[in-house]
Amino acid sequence: MAAASDIEPFWGAHQSGIVTATQRHAVLAAFDLYTDDRADIVEVLKRWTTLAAALTAGESAQVPVYQGKGVPTDAFAGATHQPTASDSLDAWQLGAQRLTVTVGFGPGLFTKNGKDRYGLAARRPAQLVDLPQFPGDQIDESASHGDLFVQVCADDPQVAFHAVRSLARIAPEVTTLRWTQIGFSPSDTGGTPRNLMGFKDGTVNSNGHPPADLDASVWAGDEGPQWMRGGSYLVFRRIRISLERWDRLDTAVQSRMVGRDKVSGAPLGGHHEFDAKNFDAKDAQGNPVIPMDSHVRLSAPENNGGAMMLRRAFSYNNGTTPFTERWPPWRQTLAYDAGLLFLAYQKDPRAAFVPVNQRLATSDAMSQFTTHTASGIYAVAPGARGPGDWIGSTLFA
Amino acid sequence: MAAASDIEPFWGAHQSGIVTATQRHAVLAAFDLYTDDRADIVEVLKRWTTLAAALTAGESAQVPVYQGKGVPTDAFAGATHQPTASDSLDAWQLGAQRLTVTVGFGPGLFTKNGKDRYGLAARRPAQLVDLPQFPGDQIDESASHGDLFVQVCADDPQVAFHAVRSLARIAPEVTTLRWTQIGFSPSDTGGTPRNLMGFKDGTVNSNGHPPADLDASVWAGDEGPQWMRGGSYLVFRRIRISLERWDRLDTAVQSRMVGRDKVSGAPLGGHHEFDAKNFDAKDAQGNPVIPMDSHVRLSAPENNGGAMMLRRAFSYNNGTTPFTERWPPWRQTLAYDAGLLFLAYQKDPRAAFVPVNQRLATSDAMSQFTTHTASGIYAVAPGARGPGDWIGSTLFA
Numbered sequence: 001m002a003a004a005s006d007i008e009p010f011w012g013a014h015q016s017g018i019v020t021a022t023q024r025h026a027v028l029a030a031f032d033l034y035t036d037d038r039a040d041i042v043e044v045l046k047r048w049t050t051l052a053a054a055l056t057a058g059e060s061a062q063v064p065v066y067q068g069k070g071v072p073t074d075a076f077a078g079a080t081h082q083p084t085a086s087d088s089l090d091a092w093q094l095g096a097q098r099l100t101v102t103v104g105f106g107p108g109l110f111t112k113n114g115k116d117r118y119g120l121a122a123r124r125p126a127q128l129v130d131l132p133q134f135p136g137d138q139i140d141e142s143a144s145h146g147d148l149f150v151q152v153c154a155d156d157p158q159v160a161f162h163a164v165r166s167l168a169r170i171a172p173e174v175t176t177l178r179w180t181q182i183g184f185s186p187s188d189t190g191g192t193p194r195n196l197m198g199f200k201d202g203t204v205n206s207n208g209h210p211p212a213d214l215d216a217s218v219w220a221g222d223e224g225p226q227w228m229r230g231g232s233y234l235v236f237r238r239i240r241i242s243l244e245r246w247d248r249l250d251t252a253v254q255s256r257m258v259g260r261d262k263v264s265g266a267p268l269g270g271h272h273e274f275d276a277k278n279f280d281a282k283d284a285q286g287n288p289v290i291p292m293d294s295h296v297r298l299s300a301p302e303n304n305g306g307a308m309m310l311r312r313a314f315s316y317n318n319g320t321t322p323f324t325e326r327w328p329p330w331r332q333t334l335a336y337d338a339g340l341l342f343l344a345y346q347k348d349p350r351a352a353f354v355p356v357n358q359r360l361a362t363s364d365a366m367s368q369f370t371t372h373t374a375s376g377i378y379a380v381a382p383g384a385r386g387p388g389d390w391i392g393s394t395l396f397a
Numbered sequence: 398m399a400a401a402s403d404i405e406p407f408w409g410a411h412q413s414g415i416v417t418a419t420q421r422h423a424v425l426a427a428f429d430l431y432t433d434d435r436a437d438i439v440e441v442l443k444r445w446t447t448l449a450a451a452l453t454a455g456e457s458a459q460v461p462v463y464q465g466k467g468v469p470t471d472a473f474a475g476a477t478h479q480p481t482a483s484d485s486l487d488a489w490q491l492g493a494q495r496l497t498v499t500v501g502f503g504p505g506l507f508t509k510n511g512k513d514r515y516g517l518a519a520r521r522p523a524q525l526v527d528l529p530q531f532p533g534d535q536i537d538e539s540a541s542h543g544d545l546f547v548q549v550c551a552d553d554p555q556v557a558f559h560a561v562r563s564l565a566r567i568a569p570e571v572t573t574l575r576w577t578q579i580g581f582s583p584s585d586t587g588g589t590p591r592n593l594m595g596f597k598d599g600t601v602n603s604n605g606h607p608p609a610d611l612d613a614s615v616w617a618g619d620e621g622p623q624w625m626r627g628g629s630y631l632v633f634r635r636i637r638i639s640l641e642r643w644d645r646l647d648t649a650v651q652s653r654m655v656g657r658d659k660v661s662g663a664p665l666g667g668h669h670e671f672d673a674k675n676f677d678a679k680d681a682q683g684n685p686v687i688p689m690d691s692h693v694r695l696s697a698p699e700n701n702g703g704a705m706m707l708r709r710a711f712s713y714n715n716g717t718t719p720f721t722e723r724w725p726p727w728r729q730t731l732a733y734d735a736g737l738l739f740l741a742y743q744k745d746p747r748a749a750f751v752p753v754n755q756r757l758a759t760s761d762a763m764s765q766f767t768t769h770t771a772s773g774i775y776a777v778a779p780g781a782r783g784p785g786d787w788i789g790s791t792l793f794a
Contacts, residue, residue, distance in 0.1 A: 025581075027714070086648045089595030089659055093586050142719055158583035161593070161714055161735070169644050177641075177731040180716045184422075186555040189490050196558070198486030244574075247566050251483045262486055317424070317558055318715065319577045322539055334574040338558070 006096040006155075010056045012383040013230045014219065015391065017100030018310065018345050019207055022193075023153040026183040026314045026341065027160040028236065029168070030146025030376065031175040033109070037070025038118040040174045041109075042396050047170050048103065048150075049390035052163070058096030060087040061166040068174040085169060091162035099154040101163055103391045104234050104378025108147035123395060125224045127233050127348045128379045134361040136371060143238065143374040146178045151234070151343065153312075157182070181238065181374070183314030183341040192265060192273065195340055196241055196315050197369075199258055200265035203273055205301070205344075206311045217308035217352075218345050220382075227394035230382035232345040235309075235353040238316065238374035241339035246369050257365040259296030267296060279303070293365040299356055307352040309344040316341050339370065349377060403493040403552075407453045409780040410627045411616065412788065414497030415707065415742050416604055419590075420550040423580040423711045423738065424557040425633065426565070427543025427773065428572040430506070434467025435515040437571045438506075439793050444567050445500065445547075446787035449560070455493030457484040458563040465571040482566060488559035496551040498560055500788045501631050501775025505544035520792060522621045524630050524745045525776045531758040533768060540635065540771040543575045548631070548740065550709075554579070578635065578771070580711030580738040589662060589670065592737055593638055593712050594766075596655055597662035600670055602698070603708045614705035614749075615742050617779075624791035627779035629742040632706075632750040635713065635771035638736035643766050654762040656693030664693060676700070690762040696753055704749040706741040713738050736767065746774060 008016050033041065047064050055061055063085045110124035111117075133139075150167060154160040161182070168177050186193050192208060195201035202208040211217040220228040246254070255262045265273035269281045269289040279297055281289040290297050301308050318337040325333055346352040361367060384391050405413050430438065444461050452458055460482045507513075507521035530536075547564060551557040558579070565574050583590050589605060592598035599605045608614040617625040643651070652659045662670035666678045666686040676694060678686040687694050698705050715734040722730055743749040758764060781788050 085645070087595075088644050089648075090591050090593050091583070092591065092595070092660075093588075094584055097584070143716070156584045157581040157714075158591075158593070158712065165640060165644060165733075168641070172641070177717055177733075179731075180714070180733075182714050182716070184554040186488070187491055187494070187553045191490075194487050194489065194555075196487050196555070198484075198489070243562060244565075244569070247485050247562060248482070251486075263489075315555065317554075317577070317579050319540070319579070320574055334576075336562075336574075336577075 006098055007057055008098050008100050010053045011386045013385070015102045015231075015380060015383045016056070017102035017151055017153055018218070018232060018380070019210060019214070020100050020153070022185055022207060022312055023098050023100070024155045024185055024187070025153065025157040025160045027152045027164045027180060028183070028341065029150050029152070029164045029180045030106070030178045031148040031168070032178045033117070033147040033174065034176055035068050035070035035174045036117060037068070038396070040068045040070050040171070041118060042392070044171045044174050045103070045392040045396070046390045048167055049384050051166060051170065052101035053387070055163050055166065056096060056099045056101060060092060061162070062087060063166055063169045065169065066171040066174065068171055088162065088165060091156070091159045094156050094159050097154040097156040097159040099152070099159055099163060101167070102151040102380060104149040104151070104380045105392070105395070106145055106147050106149055106376065106378050108145065112147070120395070123225060123227065125228055125379055127220070127224050127350065128377060129350055129354065131235070131354065131375055131377055134357055134372065136361050136367060137375070138371050138373055139375050140373055143179045143181065145376050148175055149376060149378045157184070181316060181341065183316045185314050193313070195313060196243060196338060197246060197254070199260065199262055200273060201313045202311065203265055205309050206313060210310055211308040214310070217347055218310045220347060223348070227397070228379060228381065232347070232380045233349050234378045234380050235342070235344050235346070235349055236374070236376040236378070237342040237372045239340045239342050240337060240371045240373050242369045243336045243338060244334070256291050257294060259290045259294030291365070293363055295360070295364050295366045298359050298364050304356050304359070305351075307356055309346040309352050312343045314341040314343070315339070345380065403495055404454055405495050405497050407450045408783045410782070412499045412628070412777060412780045413453070414499035414548055414550055415615070415629060415777070416607060416611070417497050417550070419582050419604060419709055420495050420497070421552045421582055421584075422550065422554040422557045424549045424561045424577060425580070425738065426547050426549070426561045426577045427503070427575040428545040428565070429575045430514070430544040430571065431573055432465050432467035432571045433514060434465070435793070437465045437467050437568070438515060439789070441568045441571050442500070442789040442793075443787045445564055446781050448563060448567065449498035450784070452560050452563065453493060453496045453498060457489065458559070459484060460563055460566045462566065463568040463571065465568055485559065485562060488553070488556045491553050491556050494551040494553040494556040496556055496560060497549070498564070499548040499777060501546040501548070501777045502789070502792070503542055503544045503546055503773065503775050505542065509544070517792065520622060520624065522625055522776055524617070524621050524747065525774060526747055526751065528632070528751065528772055528774055531754055531769065533758050533764060534772070535768050535770055536772050537770055540576045540578065542773050545572055546773060546775045554581070578713060578738065580713045582711050590710070592710060593640060593735060594643060594651070596657065596659055597670060598710045599708065600662055602706050603710060607707055608705040611707070614744055615707045617744060620745070624794070625776060625778065629744065629777045630746050631775045631777050632739070632741045632743070632746055633771070633773040633775070634739040634769045636737040636739050637734060637768045637770045639766045640733045640735060641731070653688050654691060656687045656691030688762070690760055692757070692761050692763045695756050695761050701753050701756070702748070704753055706743040706749050709740045711738040711740070712736070742777065
């Protein structure tokens with residue numbers, strides 16, 4: 001049913017969905033674990049792997065339902081008596097659509113509320129830090145974190161959601177959905193896509209233009225636990241953009257905040273998107289051409305000890321949030337709840353996302369228009385090598 | 398920039414976005430009016446028309462900002478000093494993407510809180526009824542209604558949202574966003590698309606398979622006010638589907654609730670999607686082959702005095718809503734906030750949506766799995782005939 005060009009490879013040393021060219025749609029989902037039995041997690045990860053391999057190949061989802069051993073009985077359990085449930089058919093005949101399923105492990109898999117539920121506490125990588133509270137953070141805990149995480153991407157929104165639903169159906173008593181979030185990217189026009197701020201997003205450090213040495217910046221190596229070799233660490237942030245205010249600024253003002261020309265994407269002082277950034281250049285008045293508080297200056301690898309990440313950018317649009325103005329006549333008004341799903345894969349968040357975001361949250365002029373409202377960090381295990389292997393086998397072995 | 402095949406015509410006797418083949422993405426947006434000056438509404442509608450004509454032709458949005466006369470001054474008004482603001486560029490070079498902008502008038506435009514703000518109360522069509530409370534409704538008022546409404550559809554999600562943002566920017570002090578809601582439809586596979594329940598959606602009464610006589614069922618005629626001739630009435634319902642429960646049912650059980658075979662889409666007892674429905678057929682036990690409480694039986698035009706509507710179906714996925722189970726061990730769990738954006742255009746909701754939905758809400762077996770959580774009804778004026786004309790000209794003339 002699926003054309004070969006629509007199929008992204010599933011098996012391999014690394015999970016797919018990281019260096020994979022960005023698809024048009026994403027559904028992110030996090031799960032909490034209610035079982036006390038380590039064997040339940042192993043069973044679910046094996047079944048998730050089998051299902052993900054089938055779905056990404058464009059096959060239908062015959063969902064092998066699993067009740068779990070270490071969980072209380074659900075009042076609706078009678079409805080799940082079938083060992084294998086039928087495909088829900090909402091993505092039937094739509095093909096593979098470049099579907100990828102990328103599985104991550106949250107800190108809660110290793111310890112939760114101080115408890116080592118599955119005997120994994122000693123295997124938690126030092127790289128999997130608890131993220132600090134950054135200046136300006138307004139994190140909604142109910143849309144953050146999660147013991148397990150999946151990033152599902154596809155060129156069709158229904159195919160992506162179908163995969164999440166199918167994964168969630170396998171063992172709802174073991175892995176209970178904590179939150180989901182959908183995102184989109186614009187149609188491919190050949191160049192770097194634009195985000196909702198209207199700027200090109202992904203000129204550097206993205207899977208469109210990745211760092212030259214992935215082993216140095218993205219893939220986990222010998223510096224951490226062996227079970228993570230070939231994996232990566234994912235930092236997720238849902239970043240709300242005050243579009244209703246941003247849209248009122250002059251393009252020139254926006255460009256100075258970003259440090260790039262809005263139309264061409266060139267660093268200020270340059271002419272083309274990929275021109276070198278000249279952070280020393282001064283204008284006639286002696287002011288830096290690329291402002292001191294611009295996003296580009298503060299985030300550039302050369303100004304952050306070489307810190308690199310591989311970002312996959314999706315926009316999101318969760319509608320609008322009402323609030324009442326704080327000045328007369330106290331009118332009811334609305335803010336967009338829309339912006340960027342920031343997904344950054346990295347070798348060590350302690351050397352990449354954490355220090356870079358600390359600078360941005362403190363000093364970036366653009367941060368006046370952005371608010372981080374959800375957050376997560378996950379250890380993305382290496383890939384499953386082939387049929388019979390499963391994602392997480394190196395951790396639970 | 399835009400290929401001709403990507404452009405849907407804007408000018409005409411009817412607004413586009415009604416019989417137009419369904420696009421891949423929708424952004425719905427409703428606005429409340431804070432002005433006391435009728436001239437402000439006229440000015441906004443003229444500017445919306447000009448902007449919508451440009452955007453649907455694939456041109457960029459030079460937004461003619463309007464402060465309004467009958468509204469209080471905004472503390473941020475200084476930022477809108479430019480008579481024309483630049484395009485926000487987030488959809489630049491993406492092309493027209495079959496963009497359509499369809500404008501509707503809510504009951505609040507005619508009277509609000511008992512007040513005839515704009516001298517339009519006497520022109521309110523009888524067809525623009527206040528919808529009753531149906532059994533099972535759980536309507537979120539903050540995601541419902543609105544004095545003005547736009548249905549924006551396009552084959553690219555960023556192009557659709559860009560149009561809403563651009564319209565909202567013209568006069569934020571006059572037309573303040575009340576809510577927005579995004580939706581999607583799956584890739585075109587040639588057949589009737591499937592909804593999130595996994596069933597073909599749109600076999601009858603949809604813009605994929607429209608009623609034969611649009612003048613009899615969709616377009617307003619001489620039975621109502623002259624200013625609405627060539628317009629239509631839109632009923633919007635956001636219908637949440639309990640996917641987490643639906644996905645646990647046998648396919649056969651689902652098919653009996655719908656009254657159609659899930660795989661083929663054929664009415665039960667038939668073999669092909671478009672086979673005639675035999676409501677009199679009985680099985681060997683004497684039971685109706687198409688159950689009495691099935692969706693197809695209760696909604697069929699032939700069982701509703703011929704009531705027809707033109708539906709445009711989009712799915713939505715707003716993530717998940719946490720709740721605590723009502724039985725031991727009172728586990729925290731999640732429900733999908735996902736389902737269907739029901740958009741039905743009709744000549745007279747009093748003879749179509751209202752009585753049909755009353756039956757469905759009362760008797761449809763499928764209603765156990767659906768909840769209407771947002772609602773709106775809008776008078777969708779006739780189209781603007783050409784440059785110089787504007788949507789709403791017949792009402793305000």
